[in-house]
Amino acid sequence: MRDELDGTPKNETDPPAAYTPVPVWIFVLTLVLLFLGAVYFDTYGAWFDKQVYAPYESAEELALYQPKSGEAAMLAHGQSVYENVCGLCHGTDGLGKTGQAPPLAGSEWVVKDVASLAHVPLTGLNGPIQVKGQDWNLAMAPMGAGLSDADLSAVLSYIRTSWGNQGSAVSADEIKAVRAALGGSGPSAEELAKMTPVERGHAVFRKYGCFQCHGQDGKGGVSNFNAKTAEQVPSLIYVADGYTKNELIAFISRGERNIPRKNPAGPEPPHFMPKWGPVISPNELSDLADFLFSLKPKGENLGF
Amino acid sequence: MKMMKMNMKFAAFLLMTALASFGAGVARADDPLDAATQARIDRFEKGPAKVDVSKYPQGIQDNYDVFQQKCSQCHKLSRPINSDYALPDEWSRYVKRMMHKPGSGIDSTDGKKIYEFLVYDSSVRKKAMVDDKLAKLGADDRAADEAKIKEVHDKYDNQ
Numbered sequence: 001m002r003d004e005l006d007g008t009p010k011n012e013t014d015p016p017a018a019y020t021p022v023p024v025w026i027f028v029l030t031l032v033l034l035f036l037g038a039v040y041f042d043t044y045g046a047w048f049d050k051q052v053y054a055p056y057e058s059a060e061e062l063a064l065y066q067p068k069s070g071e072a073a074m075l076a077h078g079q080s081v082y083e084n085v086c087g088l089c090h091g092t093d094g095l096g097k098t099g100q101a102p103p104l105a106g107s108e109w110v111v112k113d114v115a116s117l118a119h120v121p122l123t124g125l126n127g128p129i130q131v132k133g134q135d136w137n138l139a140m141a142p143m144g145a146g147l148s149d150a151d152l153s154a155v156l157s158y159i160r161t162s163w164g165n166q167g168s169a170v171s172a173d174e175i176k177a178v179r180a181a182l183g184g185s186g187p188s189a190e191e192l193a194k195m196t197p198v199e200r201g202h203a204v205f206r207k208y209g210c211f212q213c214h215g216q217d218g219k220g221g222v223s224n225f226n227a228k229t230a231e232q233v234p235s236l237i238y239v240a241d242g243y244t245k246n247e248l249i250a251f252i253s254r255g256e257r258n259i260p261r262k263n264p265a266g267p268e269p270p271h272f273m274p275k276w277g278p279v280i281s282p283n284e285l286s287d288l289a290d291f292l293f294s295l296k297p298k299g300e301n302l303g304f
Numbered sequence: 305m306k307m308m309k310m311n312m313k314f315a316a317f318l319l320m321t322a323l324a325s326f327g328a329g330v331a332r333a334d335d336p337l338d339a340a341t342q343a344r345i346d347r348f349e350k351g352p353a354k355v356d357v358s359k360y361p362q363g364i365q366d367n368y369d370v371f372q373q374k375c376s377q378c379h380k381l382s383r384p385i386n387s388d389y390a391l392p393d394e395w396s397r398y399v400k401r402m403m404h405k406p407g408s409g410i411d412s413t414d415g416k417k418i419y420e421f422l423v424y425d426s427s428v429r430k431k432a433m434v435d436d437k438l439a440k441l442g443a444d445d446r447a448a449d450e451a452k453i454k455e456v457h458d459k460y461d462n463q
Binding site: 220228229230231232234235238241242243244247260302303304 | 378396397398399400401402404405406407412415416419420
């Protein structure tokens with residue numbers, strides 16, 4: 001039979017005039033592609049992060065990230081040291097932390113003479129102090145004792161000129177002079193060379209003020225209100241039992257910012273373990289670990 | 305028409321899956337400070353918080369009670385139960401580290417019981433992990449750990 005109009009052969013079995021099901025594999029493929037797309041986006045898409053898609057809001061902001069020279073470079077370096085070492089307690093905004101660290105922004109101590117300011121990071125600070133009319137009574141370890149003159153002067157310059165503080169910049173020579181005036185507290189290089197690792201570690205223990213919280217003999221006992229550890233800073237004399245040398249060095253480097261609370265609803269305990277990694281050198285850390293291991297009371301055996 | 309309806313269902317399922325995978329990505333975007341440690345703890349704590357000790361010797365079952373009571377003061381029991389510590393050397397250090405924390409309330413007698421439970425339990429429940437870890441040790445360390453496992457089994461198996 002032929003079609004009446006164009007004469008082409010007429011198909012005897014015309015397809016029925018109904019919906020044709022979409023093949024299932026198209027859905028499976030779409031699903032797989034969608035999933036892979038999502039994974040790809042998750043891995044490489046940066047989640048619309050401002051820093052990737054619109055990093056700079058203005059020409060001024062872009063200028064801020066250009067390589068700096070002179071004082072600007074020194075202050076930028078000071079900021080990075082500050083955020084690594086000081087900011088954990090005093091805050092990147094210099095406002096301090098209630099019950100843990102007084103503010104540096106607007107503090108009368110910060111803009112005082114260089115010598116009395118530099119004293120704080122070089123020797124630590126223990127006991128009562130009044131800042132902006134408020135009383136504080138805490139302990140700060142000498143967090144700056146391990147910093148170079150250049151690093152310490154940069155960080156102090158940053159603190160003195162930031163957050164509305166109107167102090168002058170500090171030079172490395174001024175820090176050197178303050179260190180010299182303090183002088184004689186630590187052993188000299190020749191003396192260190194003659195010491196055993198344990199003796200050198202004891203010097204490290206003193207240099208960084210570990211004793212301020214853990215006690216002169218490492219037995220702890222300094223009060224730490226609302227800390228789960230019986231409201232005390234832990235003793236160190238048994239670290240030989242609980243840590244390998246590498247574990248201990250890793251712990252000291254990392255610190256412990258969040259101390260578990262005795263009463264979960266209570267305030268944050270005032271003392272916590274600072275992040276010592278950026279401050280104490282690897283050799284000093286190794287000696288310190290040897291010293292701490294040596295504190296274990298002789299002849300004590302737990303039997304396991 | 306029937307076919308069309310089914311495809312709509314399929315499309316809805318597809319959409320939900322896509323949304324779910326998107327959601328999963330968003331959920332993990334906010335990382336805490338020490339992300340690696342936190343992730344490790346989270347992984348352990350997702351596991352069961354109990355051990356079936358019914359087939360263990362009575363002495364080890366008693367030690368399990370001490371373990372439950374003392375260790376849950378500070379952290380979930382699922383943390384040590386599912387942790388990747390398995391060797392006597394690891395448990396000895398971990399238990400001592402915890403018991404020396406001020407106020408732990410764990411004396412050396414309890415500490416030893418907890419240690420024995422953990423060593424015994426690991427040698428049974430985490431046998432593959434123990435064997436794997438032992439195989440990676442030097443000969444001396446392996447012999448020392450094996451001796452300590454044997455010591456705990458000898459003490460309790462024939463009670």
